[in-house]
Amino acid sequence: MKRFALIGAAGYIAPRHLKAIKDTGNELEVAMDINDSVGIMDSHFPNAEFFTEFEDFAAYVEDQALKGKKLDYVSICTPNYLHAPQMKFALKHGIDVICEKPLVLSSDEIDTLHQYEEKYGSKVNSILQLRLHPSIIALKEKVENSPEDKVFDVELTYMTSRGKWYLKSWKGFDHKSGGVATNIGVHFYDMLHYIFGDVLGNEVHYRDEKTSAGYLEFKKARVKWFLSIDENNLPENAVQGEKKTYRSIDIEGEQLEFSGGFTDLHTKSYQRILDGKGYGLEDNRTAITTVEKIRKQPIVNNPNNFHPLVNKLFK
Structure with missing residues (x-):
């Protein structure tokens, strides 16, 4: 014990x-x-x-x-x-x-x-519990077994509406939370790196206190991503419940479904750690470097790599 x-x-x-x-x-x-x-x-x-x-x-x-x-x-x-x-x-x-x-x-x-x-x-x-999720493990195996020159086209969309309290809490200050991309997105960037390999390119197309969007190129994927806590960006089919949310990971027309299966992932993470198989400092470096660049680098205007929702932000 x-x-x-x-x-x-x-x-x-x-x-x-x-x-x-x-x-x-x-x-x-x-x-x-x-x-x-x-x-x-x-x-x-x-x-x-x-x-x-x-x-x-x-x-x-x-x-x-x-x-x-x-x-x-x-x-x-x-x-x-x-x-x-x-x-x-x-x-x-x-x-x-x-x-x-x-x-x-x-x-x-x-x-x-x-x-x-x-x-x-x-x-x-x-x-890093998403690495232990059965759907993520299955997708990683699929990617690893794909042709060597295969590069997947991916759209990541995650929106979770937050009230006025959010920006007044520590989460609303970049030096405390890392901003929206870090606070609600870092586990997605780790997941993408875990599945699709090294990061080859990183563009930011939009960034404010509530929304961030950009493009990441991995060894095995081209990813257009959009993250937001602003309910004005939610599609009509957003989940109605305790709060309005919308999550989609589209991989060449197929949805990655991992809404369930989270119940015991922390327990599995703890057991791996106790068994000496935990994820250490270096396992986090790629995701941390990714969000650090998203937070600091200049905005670029590259419509060819825009997530579909980005144009809506400029209207």
């Missing part, structure tokens, strides 16, 4: 980590979040310690280590800009990390974390 800490226990994704820790037969010793709406913990680890100040959390972790009760893992589910410093804290204390995506906001931070791993002997593991 491994001993875990969880930072970001009140967040949206935290319940999946709590479930994964429990389902893999391990124990949550302590959790931390600046918000105290963490009643979900009672369903999994009601006896875990809990702190709302990072300093108190850090002191507890250090005191327990002095008593011979050092943690094995720190799981991180906090806002994107906090990932790197919190990973450094864990690594400095000889504790392995399990971190949500995006792992970091820049490739330089990956280089720095490598130095921490080497100096302190601890390891960073990341949650």
Whole structure:
């Protein structure tokens, strides 16, 4: 049984980590979040310690280590800009990390974390659960078995409407979230790289605080992509429910269907990590470099590579 800490226990994704820790037969010793709406913990680890100040959390972790009760893992589910410093804290204390995506906001931070791993002997593991999804695995096999010169034409469209709160939260500030492409898209870029190989080209055709669109060329694919949190961009057939959403990955006229199958992917990710097969720093580099360029590089006007929805933005 491994001993875990969880930072970001009140967040949206935290319940999946709590479930994964429990389902893999391990124990949550302590959790931390600046918000105290963490009643979900009672369903999994009601006896875990809990702190709302990072300093108190850090002191507890250090005191327990002095008593011979050092943690094995720190799981991180906090806002994107906090990932790197919190990973450094864990690594400095000889504790392995399990971190949500995006792992970091820049490739330089990956280089720095490598130095921490080497100096302190601890390891960073990341949650890249789409790589474990059956539909993604099947598509990867199809691409690998295609003719060597085959290049697939792909359209990625993902829209998830968000209210006015979004831009006033940490998610609305590029230096904290990485912007729309990073915050809602980084797992798609990792998935595309995982399936279609190295990135050969990266264009950005549109970018504002709510929407980003562009073109990526991979070894085995040409991808026109469009990401948005603006409900004005939603098609009429967007899902009606808790919030309006639309997701489509079209591969030469065929839809990649992966709406289901997510229930246990965090648990599978944890089991791989516990088995020594986790995705580490370098597994994240291509996706992080991709979104970093999308955030910083100049907009280009190349209608030949436009996603079909881009023209609508200029009307």
